[in-house]
Amino acid sequence: MNSPLVSDATLDVLFRKARSFNGFTSQPVTDEELRKLYELAKWGPTTANSQPQRVVFVRSAEAKEKLAPALSAQNTKKALGAPVVAILAYDMRFFEHLPRLFHNPNARSWYETTPEQIRTTALRNATLQGAYLMVAARAIGLDCGPMSGFKNDVVDAAFFPDGRFKSNFLCCLGHGDPSTLPPQDYRFAFDEACQIV
Numbered sequence: 523m524n525s526p527l528v529s530d531a532t533l534d535v536l537f538r539k540a541r542s543f544n545g546f547t548s549q550p551v552t553d554e555e556l557r558k559l560y561e562l563a564k565w566g567p568t569t570a571n572s573q574p575q576r577v578v579f580v581r582s583a584e585a586k587e588k589l590a591p592a593l594s595a596q597n598t599k600k601a602l603g604a605p606v607v608a609i610l611a612y613d614m615r616f617f618e619h620l621p622r623l624f625h626n627p628n629a630r631s632w633y634e635t636t637p638e639q640i641r642t643t644a645l646r647n648a649t650l651q652g653a654y655l656m657v658a659a660r661a662i663g664l665d666c667g668p669m670s671g672f673k674n675d676v677v678d679a680a681f682f683p684d685g686r687f688k689s690n691f692l693c694c695l696g697h698g699d700p701s702t703l704p705p706q707d708y709r710f711a712f713d714e715a716c717q718i719v
């Protein structure tokens with residue numbers, strides 16, 4: 523077998539020992555860290571380089587107050603206790619940017635279709651970008667707590683009132699407090715989840 527291009531220790535940080543955190547230390551997350559995070563995550567691939575994800579980093583008390591009514595009872599304390607909660611959203615008019623983003627000038631016409639198809643492409647790619655963002659966060663020393671337990675329509679009304687952007691999921695960011703972690707749950711073994719045909 524080929525040896526990995528990155529070290530075993532790096533693979534632990536990015537995947538094997540990385541956890542989803544519900545409790546964070548009080549160490550803040552700086553603007554510089556958030557910029558570094560985006561600048562790394564943005565390189566992940568998306569359909570026709572469409573990059574439909576839009577992110578709102580909720581950090582101020584005022585913005586957290588706006589987010590609070592959307593959170594499920596189980597998630598309220600966890601999210602509001604995180605230094606930053608990223609609202610990971612997608613742009614329902616992502617195709618407007620394709621002439622600037624993709625080398626084939628016809629790309630816009632491929633994706634400016636029905637609202638249902640637009641949503642499928644936007645959601646698929648923004649979700650991938652959400653995963654890139656989480657791995658990038660780990661790579662720069664931040665921990666994540668992804669969350670789908672919230673009311674999307676309440677977030678959308680509060681943060682995206684013109685209807686163009688739609689929330690996908692939330693991702694708490696900060697420096698995780700390991701004392702709050704439950705034991706790591708089982709992951710399927712190769713033969714349970716994969717086939718080679």
Ligand SMILES: Cc1cc2nc3c(=O)[nH]c(=O)nc-3n(C[C@H](O)[C@H](O)[C@H](O)COP(=O)(O)O)c2cc1C
Binds near residue numbers: 540543672691707
């Ligand atoms: C899209 C997504 C939504 C999630 N929603 C919630 C949530 O609403 N509340 C919560 O406490 N954890 C949530 N989680 C965290 C998962 O339960 C956690 O990632 C999973 O159990 C694996 O845990 P581990 O990374 O610590 O091994 C979510 C994770 C993802 C990726």
